[in-house]
Amino acid sequence: MLIIGIGGGTGCGKTTVVRQIINQLPPEEVGVISQDSYYKDTSHMAYDERVKINFDHPRAIDFDLLISHLKDLRGGNTIDQPVYSFVEHNRTKDTQLTHPRKVMIVEGILILTNPDLRDMFDIKIFVHADSDERLIRRVKRDIAERGRDIDEVLDRYQSTLKPMHQQFIEPTKEFADIIIPNNKYNTVAVDIVRTIINERLS
Numbered sequence: 001m002l003i004i005g006i007g008g009g010t011g012c013g014k015t016t017v018v019r020q021i022i023n024q025l026p027p028e029e030v031g032v033i034s035q036d037s038y039y040k041d042t043s044h045m046a047y048d049e050r051v052k053i054n055f056d057h058p059r060a061i062d063f064d065l066l067i068s069h070l071k072d073l074r075g076g077n078t079i080d081q082p083v084y085s086f087v088e089h090n091r092t093k094d095t096q097l098t099h100p101r102k103v104m105i106v107e108g109i110l111i112l113t114n115p116d117l118r119d120m121f122d123i124k125i126f127v128h129a130d131s132d133e134r135l136i137r138r139v140k141r142d143i144a145e146r147g148r149d150i151d152e153v154l155d156r157y158q159s160t161l162k163p164m165h166q167q168f169i170e171p172t173k174e175f176a177d178i179i180i181p182n183n184k185y186n187t188v189a190v191d192i193v194r195t196i197i198n199e200r201l202s
């Protein structure tokens, strides 16, 4: 199994890049795991408490479960991937049965911060977009898709997103084998990654 880790700050375009990469690739051969599915279960907390969680700190992620699921897949076993709700700020009761594939892509803001997880990646990619561009995208996306309002997004940006990005996420760029500039749509970089995957599949 080829495991590709794709990191980078919120709004840099990780999910979009992954969609572009797997588009035109056979779905039975290439799978995706999102770090977002592995936010810790906080069902024991009230919504008002959950909203205050710092979701941009590595301790918010259940890395043990993510690593163990990746090992299961690598060993040829299926996993029940948690399903996350950004609206509820919590895992749902659903899970998604995920089969092992020849190529697995793991994407998320903090996936390159954990040394054990990092060691499992055959290829490490960091998607870069400038912070103003990321903020604009985040505001638009979170209002359109994640049930937020402008004040909420901007407050979170100032209180946690920006400092956590500087402390934890930006420094992981140095671990990357490939850095994809993504201020604009980068079809050349996407084609290069797809070529690497196609070589593995052929």
Ligand SMILES: Nc1ncnc2c1ncn2[C@@H]1O[C@H](COP(=O)(O)OP(=O)(O)O)[C@@H](O)[C@H]1O
Pocket (backbone or CB within 6 Å): 008, 009, 010, 011, 012, 013, 014, 015, 016, 017, 137, 138, 141, 182, 183, 184, 185, 186
């Ligand atoms: N290169 C790009 N140029 C303009 N908008 C983009 C680009 N890449 C992604 N977007 C948009 O920005 C928003 C955030 O992108 P997304 O892929 O969800 O980022 P991430 O997964 O890194 O948080 C989405 O609405 C997406 O359509």
Ligand SMILES: O=c1ccn([C@@H]2O[C@H](COP(=O)(O)O)[C@@H](O)[C@H]2O)c(=O)[nH]1
Pocket (backbone or CB within 6 Å): 009, 010, 011, 014, 015, 036, 039, 055, 056, 085, 086, 088, 089, 090, 108, 109, 161
């Ligand atoms: O319950 C939650 C969990 C996370 N977030 C925010 O999501 C982003 C990570 O997702 P991207 O798709 O990479 O942007 C992170 O910055 C968290 O602040 C949230 O709002 N609520």
